[in-house]
Amino acid sequence: MATLQASSFLCASGSISSGQNQRRRIAAPTNLPKLRTSTLSLPNLPTIRGLVEELDLKSGNYTTTTTTKIEKHSNSPKIRPQANDSDPIVIAKLYAIMEAVADRVEIHKNIGEQRNNWNSLLLTSINAITLAAAIMTGIAATRALGAPIMAVKLASTIMYLSATGILWIMNKIQPSQLVEEQQNAARLFKQLHGQIQTLVTIGSPTGSDVKEAMEKVVALDRAYPLPLIGVMLEKFPSTVEPAVWWPKQLGQKMKENSGKMDWNGWNGKLEDEMRELMGIVERKDKANYLKVGEKLVKLNKKLALTGPILTGLAAVGSAFTGSSSLGAWAAVLGVVGGALASIVNTFEHGGQVGMVFEMYRSNAGFFSLMEESIESNLNESDVSRRENGELFEMKVALQLGRSLSELRDLASSSSRKGDEKSASKIF
Template identity: 70%
Template sequence: MAKLYGILEAVADRVEMHKNIGEQRSNWNSLLLTSINALTLAAATMTGIAATSVISGGAPVAAIKLSSTVMYLSATGMLSIMNKIQPSQLAEEQRNATRLFKQLHNQIQTIIAIGNPTTSDVKEMMEKVLALDKAYPLPLLGAMLEKFPTNIEPAVWWPEQRRRQEKGLDRKKSWNGWNAKLEEEMTEIFGVIRKKDKADYLRLGGKALKLNKFLAISGPVLTGLAALGSAFVGSPDHGSWAVMLGVVAGALASVSKHIRALATQVGMVFEMYRSNAGFFKLMEESIESNLTENDMVRRGKWGIV
């Protein structure tokens, strides 16, 4: 009981930590988006002013050109960092972690309320805490989840389920308390979850990831081109293309960033699909564990968290 109370306190602390960090990373997303859009639009405006001043024969525009180029380069650097850490996806990860740690907190409270906890209960709860820590790490450097994975896998936040017998649903099983009709129905549900539900969310997650990659690359490329164009505004050898590149590329970069980070929150959507696929993977493992468990008392132990 004392060990369970210790784990309960640690879980409650993790709930608060993930909640606070989730809010912080959501603020990062809003502040970075606002700052980058302001820099991009201001740089595009200054490029247009510099071009107008050159055409009208006004005062030297070197300072305006330099300021515009510096703003575009700053926006490019900030976009590259933002694309690497994906603040909207980080915020969604912390929201999921907060919800799952709250569920675990309630489970431990239920065990304590029932009374007579065993060492296996303590071990199981500790394994769940460690699995959640691994699935949703708090630090960024060195522990952050890969934001653009090569292979899309469901999120896994539960410990490996140790079974007393080999995996497999197609072999003969001895009588274990369930009738054949119920086992057949559960096997059908298992097949639907694996072939349809989980596969659908992984497919949608793949599409969201491709869109996120495209927008993540297009933003810095456009601002980099805009910086190049703004640097050559007024040059007699390059004509009007520098003005067009400096203004239009900057505007397109702002639109691209708006679509990615504000209108669709693509990183957050990808994490949501990955998490939903993980839920169906957990259901799949839970059903499989029940179908392959011969001990009637143990059957049903693998509940869905």
């Protein structure tokens, strides 16, 4: 019995000690952070995907940002695209047009330089040929060498005939006028490139903007063609008309009507001012340029006919030099005709009469475009759909080379007949 009590005592004490050791072992790591398994959750894939709210769509040199909105119903979220400021396809189309326009600028610039070289080289060559033929005719007339003069006469006649043919072609194409056309085209394409770039940068382009830009490119291609055969502009028109490089139906970019009345920078005084300016441009500036252009085209036409006639007569005189029937008149015709032809050619092509005519025609076209732009705004009855009045007035003033105060003074003083000034200070 005593033995059973002792063993039970030992077992109890052993269990107590083992329990204390277990408590020590369990209590030892109580200073570590506790893991709360109840708060752990694995994020599902749609939740992570919903954190991405902007997708950068990069193409070429531009970046378009598309913002998405996350909506979650039951277990699966839905991504709904919000309204963008501009359609990426529209932006891509405008950039494609800009690349084509930049290429047009380089093409017209390079071809303009090439045709300028034509003008200088052909003029120098024709004058050299003509003067050489005149000298040879004079030598043949003197008979100083005492040798047969048939070879000299034949050479001078051939040179005169060659000069006549080359000069006829040169007068037909008017290289100096072609140079002015290409320079105008390069400048206008560069201007169009800047307009599209501004629209892409600070505007909200739409499909109508793409259509308008395409129409402007086609109109410029039609106004300033590159080929010479078939589509070359008439160099000696019977009636002088202003150059037209914009679409036939001038599409003024209007704003969307918001449904509330908005004067949009316009008032009655500004409308009267624009009407007066439109009248001044029509009566003074455009009329003067067309009048001078008509005189220039008539002068150029006479010079273009006189040059080949003189070289042709000089060729006849050279051929009959030394003939007993014509005497000294043949030599006089051969020598003097060649000298006069050189003078006429130098005045026509060295003075670049064709280029000056094209410049005046282009300036008249500039004023026609301004007239149409003012008229299209004034004819729009919904004022909120016009171009902003203050901005439009500033553009007109800059195009005419005047300050806003000078522009307003010009419009107010236009009613004084006999004291009307030209609108433009630049041209």
